[in-house]
Amino acid sequence: QKNARRDNHKFLLAESQQDLSNLPQDLLSAIEEVLDSNRLEMRYQPKVDVRTKTVVSVEALVRWPADHALALATTVLIDTVERCGLIELLTMRVFNQVLAQHVAWRAAGMNMLVWVNLSARLLSHEQLPKILERALSIWNVPASSIGLEITESALIHDIEHTTNLLFELKNLGFHLSIDDFGTGYSSLAYLRRFPIDELKIDRMFIHGMTESSADKQIVQSIIGLGHNFGLPVVAEGVEEAHTLAALEAMGCDQIQGYFFAKPMPGEALIEWCRNFHGK
Numbered sequence: 001q002k003n004a005r006r007d008n009h010k011f012l013l014a015e016s017q018q019d020l021s022n023l024p025q026d027l028l029s030a031i032e033e034v035l036d037s038n039r040l041e042m043r044y045q046p047k048v049d050v051r052t053k054t055v056v057s058v059e060a061l062v063r064w065p066a067d068h069a070l071a072l073a074t075t076v077l078i079d080t081v082e083r084c085g086l087i088e089l090l091t092m093r094v095f096n097q098v099l100a101q102h103v104a105w106r107a108a109g110m111n112m113l114v115w116v117n118l119s120a121r122l123l124s125h126e127q128l129p130k131i132l133e134r135a136l137s138i139w140n141v142p143a144s145s146i147g148l149e150i151t152e153s154a155l156i157h158d159i160e161h162t163t164n165l166l167f168e169l170k171n172l173g174f175h176l177s178i179d180d181f182g183t184g185y186s187s188l189a190y191l192r193r194f195p196i197d198e199l200k201i202d203r204m205f206i207h208g209m210t211e212s213s214a215d216k217q218i219v220q221s222i223i224g225l226g227h228n229f230g231l232p233v234v235a236e237g238v239e240e241a242h243t244l245a246a247l248e249a250m251g252c253d254q255i256q257g258y259f260f261a262k263p264m265p266g267e268a269l270i271e272w273c274r275n276f277h278g279k
């Protein structure tokens with residue numbers, strides 16, 4: 001198994017060949033062409049501090065080009081790209097666009113922490129820290145300006161490997177977040193071991209809060225859990241004022257969602273931040 005991981009590129013290709021038969025060829029060609037011509041678009045969604053109502057950071061979310069003949073939801077794009085072995089390429093495209101955007105914002109006087117989503121499939125890629133580090137040095141951006149969001153389910157797949165990887169990424173200076181927390185059944189022991197900076201509650205629970213007292217209790221528990229570990233807790237998918245109020249009362253630290261802002265183009269963010277006074 002160690003050897004399989006060492007030979008990771010071939011490993012991914014071999015895996016992808018099995019999956020490719022299920023994927024329409026024209027979809028694969030379209031994705032390859034968009035990746036090759038670097039036409040993926042990025043959107044950025046603020047994370048807002050509940051108490052001060054200020055923007056703490058933004059999350060980068062990839063979008064299929066709007067002017068393409070095909071329409072492709074981000075979740076479908078990511079899933080397909082993972083299955084056909086192109087996730088490494090997509091991630092590098094995304095990472096480089098994010099770094100370019102960070103540099104542009106910085107030149108305009110805005111030093112913004114940006115979170116990037118890392119696909120589960122990528123965690124077994126041995127070169128990951130090196131590849132990220134190389135991109136940072138090319139753009140001259142410190143790792144401390146970048147956060148990595150990793151889903152809970154991705155982390156618990158191979159705990160020993162993930163723990164080492166997280167420490168390696170943390171030592172490089174990246175901020176680390178556990179995304180979609182509450183959906184992956186991780187044990188408390190692992191939470192204690194992981195060098196993470198944030199818990200992010202899955203939006204399924206946030207949406208469920210209004211109608212389900214069980215979901216509300218889960219949210220309250222995650223907030224308590226995070227705080228017991230000294231971690232700030234972020235709620236994603238907040239759409240309504242009453243949800244914000246409930247989360248505020250529960251002591252949630254940061255809010256992300258359509259209530260404050262939809263994911264927006266990088267050029268729009270500076271203006272948005274300037275006009276944002278907590279709503």
Ligand code: C2E
Nearest residue numbers: 061062074075078094117118119237238239256257258259
């Ligand atoms: P995620 O990281 O959990 O991102 C949260 C998703 O919730 C995003 O969907 C975001 O647009 C959406 N969202 C934010 N606020 C609200 C709200 O108030 N209401 C509702 N209904 N939705 C809200 P999106 O952009 O479609 O991304 C879906 C997933 O795809 C992400 O989930 C993430 O796992 C993955 N993804 C997105 N961009 C990237 C990327 O660049 N690389 C990788 N590997 N995965 C990505």
Ligand code: MG
Nearest residue numbers: 059117149179
């Ligand atoms: Mg995320």
Ligand code: MG
Nearest residue numbers: 179180200236
């Ligand atoms: Mg999430």
Ligand code: MG
Nearest residue numbers: 180202203236
């Ligand atoms: Mg989610």
